[in-house]
Amino acid sequence: MGSYSLWLIPVLPAAAAVVSLALTDDGHQARGVSPAVGRRLVSTALVLSFALSVPIIAEVWRSPDVAAGRLDVLGAWIPKLPVATRDATGILEVSWALRLDRKSAALLLAALVSVALALVRASRPPARESRLLGVSLWPYLGATLGLLVLVSLGHGLLMVFAGLTGIVALSALMMRGSDAGADVGAELPTLIPVGLAAFVLAIGFTFVTFGSLDIRAVDRAAANMPLEIARWGPVSTITFLSIIGLVLTSGAFGLVAHSARRFARLHPTERVSIAIALSAWLPCVAAFGVLWQVATLAMRAPTAIGVAGAIGGLALFFTHRLRTASR
């Protein structure tokens, strides 16, 4: 396996995105570099990131013992703090750490594929129709690849949340190139924070219940949890909140895509943004998947009703607001 740090995979494209955004000439900077240079910078970083990822993924699939996991810790994000949990005082501690095992390698592969498809789409001429969005698209792709890697390989739930938030926020900011996109984009800033609030509450409950935000530790604990504790109470709340959170964040982009007529009127870069935002679903579902599996049938019924209600309400809200906007 490559001896280099896993952190190179997300940091390279993200750093290139920042540099490109800062230096590219948008008509106001007398000494900015041309958009073509910015594109080349980001695309080189993306290719490098792909090149670093492929041997790692291949190695994980060849060597089952690697599934035990590799952990690359960059440093502390939140240092140790005592927090009351359900039964005692747990320790809230979050590190900037990426983990590698079979599951996360598969998620990384999915992230790479989705960004590669977006790259192919972005390289076609229509993406350059709007100068503003054309200039922003490449930094966006670089930044979102970094964030997708963070969501896929993140060691803790808080890192998954950080990556998801970054992706949906950047994608919402990209929804401004067409009239249809502007209509949709105007609603996203309202929906996304509410969804993120539900998601972060789910993470808070997870810590209070299990005393940890480490995905592996939570998975282990949830899998062994006695039914009388799992069936009702915190686990059902976590499941409900996390699903609602996902629906209201990246799911909102899905509703936009679902409306075929509106989707056809979107700018190509906006379609790319929607696709990237939707691809953030997969690692989030994987992060909470075990908790969802723990849910028994008794718990699933109210959760399903709540989720269906939330989706229905969201659809109604969207339809109403978009109709109002189109008048």
Add this chain to the structure above:
Amino acid sequence: MSHHLSLILLTPLVGALAVGLWRGPAAQRDRVAEAFAVLSLVVAAPLWFTYDRDTTSYQLVERVQVLPAIGLEYHVGVDGVSVLLVILTTLLVAVTVLSSRSSILVHESRSASVFALEFGVLIAYLALDLLLFLAGWTLTLIAAHRVCAPERGDGASGAPKRWGVGLSVLSSVALLVVVLGLGFAHREIAGRFSFDIVTLQQLGFDAGTQRWVFLALLMAMAACLALALPGVVLRDRTSTSMVGPVLVTGVVVKMGTYSLIRVGLPMLPEATRAFLPLTVGAGGLAIAVTGVLALRRREWTESIAYASASHLALIVVGLFTSNPVGVTGSALHQFNHGVSIGSLWLIATALASASTSAISRGVRALMCVVVLGAAGLPMLSGFVSSFLVMQGVLTVSVGWAAVAVGGLALGAAALLRAARDLGHGPVRAEVFGSWPSRDAAPARTGWLVHAPLVALTVWAGVYPSPLLARLTTGVDRVVARVAPEYGQRAIAECGAAPTPELAKTNAAAAFLQSVPCGPDGKPLEPTSTLPATTGEPSR
């Protein structure tokens, strides 16, 4: 004895006198003001490095008896919380003065008031004597009133002005009641007056005294925080700058929340616990209401003011949780809120005085980062502190945690809307409403102005450990008084298997990754607390 703290206090005082008494050309006076603003920051900055994170008592203490008969002393010192707030204050004053060019310094009395305000706030943060604290508090509110006053006589409507004066008077009078109440309570116990904060933090007042003093303190704090509401802070619709909002919301109202850390929680622990459901509930409700108002407003300035008020309520709620994670998050959020709200006002000034399309994309991207940071997005300043507070509230009340997080989300929605406008300029004129005045002197809009606050926003979001490390001992002192059961910092270092006792009482304990245990791996006694903090000043 080090005189560093006296030097920090002296610099803005001299600045106020120099600018107020200046009789030369206005342009030169502005340069003098800028020089003193930067000097204050330069003098205060070494605190960051000299502060010893492992010492539990107050540091750099200076103590001189002034009127022993009534217990009046010049007694100053710092802990980690005040270190951050002192640096924040001097930084915001420097950035505000430098970024506003001559627009804020139209009148010499106003520019002198900026330094008087800085002087008053620094006294409040450094005071270890309640009378000194009260003096700093009152001076700050008077100076803030002058800083926010209309530049032209016909500019402000009467009602908001009266509200501002009324809230300031109410706040100062309520704090006077607190100070006198604690002084008399000390006399009942020790037979003499004392307003020494270190001494008062170690005494146990009777429950009745604690309750009425606590209510008076709540009133003082609430009146101080209310100054940040848009009806008060945006009262001058003819203003040519946002120096008032920056300093009031970024600096002045922090005195209110700081009073809880310095006075409320450590001196009145029983009352804090008794009123906990009420205070956390009221705070949660305030977060939700201000969040809704932020989202409903279309003008940026009002949205920013309400979103800011929402975060101030979050700080208060975090402190009242009385647990380490909530208090730590709250103390950190005071710093983060100051950075983000100060930046937001500066951005609004810059955009109002120059069309957005004239601002380069790089600078607009920096502005976006600040707005997203204020909205609480991860990897930017507001997130870690908000998350810690939320985690603290969750352990107290699940329902209020949900209400508070929902309110914050609505405030964040308002800011995300602004970020979206900003990222795809030009910004529509109507988002500014009627304020600030279009006659404003052009604010500096280059990246150099925004870079320091943006750098802080990113740093505090990605690597908050140095900030949190400085807060530890100050927070421990407060928590050890109000919630001794949490005074078990040592357990955070353990992370051993569940104790047999815990596993017996609840099956879920088997899944906890970390449970109470001492550094030696043995279960910690339930009554264990922090090593007693003597509170004795380092002489």
